[in-house]
Amino acid sequence: MGKRYYCDFCDRSFADRGVNRKNHFKGLQHQRMKKQHYDNFRDAATILAEDSMKTPCKRFFNGTCDYGDGCKFSHMTPERRQYLQQQVTKDKEEKERRQHKEESEPTLEEWLEKRNKKLRKDHPSDSTAEVHYELPPFLMSVPNLPPSLLPPTAEELLNKPQCEWG
Ligand SMILES: [Zn+2]
Ligand SMILES: [Zn+2]
Incomplete structure (x- = not known):
C-alpha cells in the first residue's frame, strides 16, 4: 500500500x-x-449580504443544480436564511454584552477580590498583604464601641457619601 x-x-x-x-x-x-x-x-451577516446580491437559482429550486456551491445564483433556502438571521442577532447581542462588560466598572467586591488575588500571587507568604478589617483582640471584649472603631463593611464603603475636595 x-x-x-x-x-x-x-x-x-x-x-x-x-x-x-x-x-x-x-x-x-x-x-x-x-x-x-x-x-x-465567516459571520452570518457576511454570508447573508453576499447572498442578497444573487438571484435565486432556478435549477436548484426546481430540483438539482450541478454547480453546487460554485453556482453564481443563490441556493439559499428559507430555513438556512432564517438560521443565519438568528445567528446575526445572536452575534450582535454577544458583541453588545462583551462591550458592556468592558465598559462597566467592577463592583467593590470584584475589585477587592482581584486585588487580593494579585497580592497573594505577589506575596504568597505574606498574609498581611490582604485587606482585612478586623477588631484588634483587646477591643473585642469592650461593649458598645463607638462606631468609628468598628471595622467598616463592604456595604458601608459602597454607600459612603462621595466627598468633593477643593
Ligand atoms: Zn476533499
Ligand atoms: Zn445553482
Whole structure:
C-alpha cells in the first residue's frame, strides 16, 4: 500500500498520486465541503449580504443544480436564511454584552477580590498583604464601641457619601 492522502474537509483518504489529488480538489463534493468549512468561520451577516446580491437559482429550486456551491445564483433556502438571521442577532447581542462588560466598572467586591488575588500571587507568604478589617483582640471584649472603631463593611464603603475636595 502506497502513501495515502487524507482530506480534512471531506474526512476521507485516497492513494496519494498527483492526478488523484488534482481530481479530488476539483470535485464538487470536495468544494462543497471546503466551502462549508470556511462558512463556519465567516459571520452570518457576511454570508447573508453576499447572498442578497444573487438571484435565486432556478435549477436548484426546481430540483438539482450541478454547480453546487460554485453556482453564481443563490441556493439559499428559507430555513438556512432564517438560521443565519438568528445567528446575526445572536452575534450582535454577544458583541453588545462583551462591550458592556468592558465598559462597566467592577463592583467593590470584584475589585477587592482581584486585588487580593494579585497580592497573594505577589506575596504568597505574606498574609498581611490582604485587606482585612478586623477588631484588634483587646477591643473585642469592650461593649458598645463607638462606631468609628468598628471595622467598616463592604456595604458601608459602597454607600459612603462621595466627598468633593477643593
Ligand atoms: Zn476533499
Ligand atoms: Zn445553482
